[in-house]
């Protein structure tokens with residue numbers, strides 16, 4: 483019997499290329515069109531229309547949202563103007579008196595939302611190391627609404643067992659949210675492991691070329707869907723049509739890129755582990771990673787992110803700035819290899835005591851390994867760090 487190929491049963495490589503509708507049905511364009519419009523003629527006075535105003539819905543964004551939802555295995559997807567806009571829409575569904583348990587090693591902007599913004603509206607946060615499930619259980623209160631994690635974390639690559647935390651969340655009635663920016667659905671599908679919501683900075687691997695900002699929220703939970711749909715439309719941080727198209731275009735090569743990022747990262751992590759200037763290497767694909775067994779259970783790959791410490795902090799400037807190809811820049815997940823200094827860049831807003839306690843010191847560097855030839859990446863690193 484011939485298999486009927488639908489977006490719901492396409493394999494990931496095909497789904498990434500073809501997306502939800504794949505092509506345009508109006509002019510049969512192979513590339514999905516950019517509907518660069520703010521509004522739509524109302525042809526159904528008094529009745530329902532699919533598109534009325536582009537903050538509410540836009541066909542290009544719709545195609546992207548449905549594609550990302552399919553990739554993550556969720557019912558609903560929302561595209562936002564950035565990852566932090568997605569997080570803001572989610573947290574703003576909470577009310578004064580609600581409580582959130584959040585990971586102790588989250589993205590700097592996420593940390594600022596939890597420390598500076600939402601507490602002013604009466605939402606309380608407890609900061610916990612999610613690699614210890616006992617600590618998560620102990621932090622839950624009767625008013626806990628969300629458990630919020632990144633796994634692997636940024637930049638320390640700590641891992642939480644998604645199934646174990648999902649069980650804790652179910653028992654307590656809290657929703658479990660996983661920021662899946664680092665692994666992408668190519669290597670990790672949190673909804674299939676029991677999470678309720680997936681968040682992405684689409685600026686990173688999904689867009690993939692360091693040329694667009696975007697954010698995503700994916701869920702199959704009706705309550706979360708209704709709250710976020712209302713808030714996104716009301717707060718207004720939906721992704722613009724052109725940026726939606728850029729991310730759709732990026733996603734076509736997502737599975738290919740992730741495999742190459744990973745292949746390169748494995749080679750670079752092994753090289754760094756032997757490099758004399760380097761002290762510790764944090765990469766979830768190394769046998770020395772304390773949670774490698776959990777990663778092997780819940781992921782189908784290791785991703786492209788590596789952090790490492792230098793033995794001698796006095797060479798930090800040289801170890802960040804003096805490459806021929808690798809660029810010293812914030813962000814990650816694009817085709818170019820970038821090196822970042824979490825202390826003064828991505829994690830500058832985290833207080834020193836907290837940074838020290840999780841290991842974000844003056845010796846810690848983070849590499850987003852790109853898709854160049856791995857021999858060139860390693861040669862560039864060797865030219866600065868020595869063998």
Ligand SMILES: *Cc1c(COP(=O)(O)O)cnc(C)c1O
Pocket residue numbers: 564565566567589591592632636661663664682683684685686695696697
């Ligand atoms: C970059 C990043 C964010 C924030 O996303 P923006 O698109 O920059 O707003 C959130 N989580 C992680 C893991 C990130 O790397």
